[in-house]
Amino acid sequence: MYEGRIARFDGPGKPFTIEKVSLADIGPGEILIKVTRANICGSDLHAWHGTFETRGLGGELPTVLGHEMVGTVAALGDGVTEDSNGKPLAEGTRVAFPYYTVCHKCRACLSGRRVACPHLTMAMLKRADKPPYFVGGYGDYYVLPAGAVVYTIPDAVSDELASGANCALSQVMHGLERVNQGFGETVVVQGAGALGLYAVAVAKARGARTVIAVDGVRDRLDLAAEFGADHLVDISEITEPRDRVKRVRALTEGLGADVVVEVVGHPSAIDEGLKMLGQFGRYVEIGNINIGKTVEFDPSRFVFSNKTMVGVSMYEPAVLSRALVFLEMYHDKLPLEKLGAATYALEDINEAFTAAENRRDIRASIVP
Structure with missing residues (x-):
């Protein structure tokens, strides 16, 4: 009993x-x-x-x-x-x-x-x-x-660290694996909550040359820097989406990002994130799980710039084993x-x- x-x-x-x-x-x-x-x-x-x-x-x-x-x-x-x-x-x-x-x-x-x-x-x-x-x-x-x-x-690996492995950490690891993010690439992470912080750290561990974190809470952005973000974009300071896109372009030598990870969980982030991508960029959509929410964007941006969007729900079970190895290496x-x-x-x-x-x-x- x-x-x-x-x-x-x-x-x-x-x-x-x-x-x-x-x-x-x-x-x-x-x-x-x-x-x-x-x-x-x-x-x-x-x-x-x-x-x-x-x-x-x-x-x-x-x-x-x-x-x-x-x-x-x-x-x-x-x-x-x-x-x-x-x-x-x-x-x-x-x-x-x-x-x-x-x-x-x-x-x-x-x-x-x-x-x-x-x-x-x-x-x-x-x-x-x-x-x-x-x-x-x-x-x-x-x-x-x-x-x-x-x-x-x-x-x-303590229980405190391991508790986030079976969802947040494995989810972003799987997302970055799905788009083959690798050495020398530029990654933008939209949102610096737990998933975003994990995404910053994993992207750097996978060899990203530059990681840019975007959020509106200063404490979270400061923590993103501790997790490896090279640049921070504060939406409370750069209030217009088009200006944030320009900032990302400036930080990527005008090329745009190779990978953008969305973990904000609001549809309004998607169009902005797509504009932050460069040619052949890959957009990793994780955060939006609220059914029925929609967003407008120009599909020609996909066609003419060869972009890809990958939706990521859950992860393959073996990713969790790799997540625990990541925690063991970086704890x-x-x-x-x-x-x-x-x-x-x-x-x-x-x-x-x-x-x-x-x-x-x-x-x-x-x-x-």
Whole structure:
């Protein structure tokens, strides 16, 4: 018998309710995770507001939000002995895992496009009023389904750093991999929140010659510089989009950027970002997940300048393994601990979401 708390989510606009639940046992192939940290990601905020409806992905209510999490093995189901890299698992092993699970057998999975798996399930979608109850990160436990990918966390990587790996870090790593960003290229990152800061650091690690961060919050821009940004564009100082485009052009010797990464999450950033791209530039669209929002742009800009836009939702599971390697290599070279500096107890989750909404914290973490 496993007993614990969940922060039950009954729907947009309603406060979270802390509820005690009991799970009799876990099934074969499953892993019961003792959650040690669960960050408040932008998609959690959108779901809380109702601008991102989980039912569009097959989600049901009530549920438990939270997907960017990390924890330790509390119990192993029959047949589970090692992680996805072949390392042994036991109770107490610190692990990270993608927040979604796929079948690994269908055409999409076998073609290396697991996020297109028709059998994909993920945290935050299942009902929290029936077993297994622990269906999201905002609780004492999370039940990792059978067949899930799971990786042991390197000893040098703290839970504080590892908690952002299974969503924000892996997402931007996958995005930059998708467009083959490489040595000597210029990268613009629109937005200096957690994803943007990770994008700055990863772009530099992948050999970017110049990284330009764009944001309107000075503290975030200053932190972007600590993460490796070579130039900062403050939209509170350069208020007109066309002037920001001119600034990027000036910083790129008039050529424009090779890669622009959008992690603002607002459609208005897209047209501006496209104009910041140079010939054969690649636009990585990650932030806009609110269905129905639109933006106008001139398609001839794609044709005459040979530009490409790549939409990035989730990531291939193996990217998480590389994200953990990145953290192991850079944990003492970058101020990564600042990405999860604000922590809240599970019972204070409503306060935490209010703080996150007001952008008081770069990224808040729920620590059960």
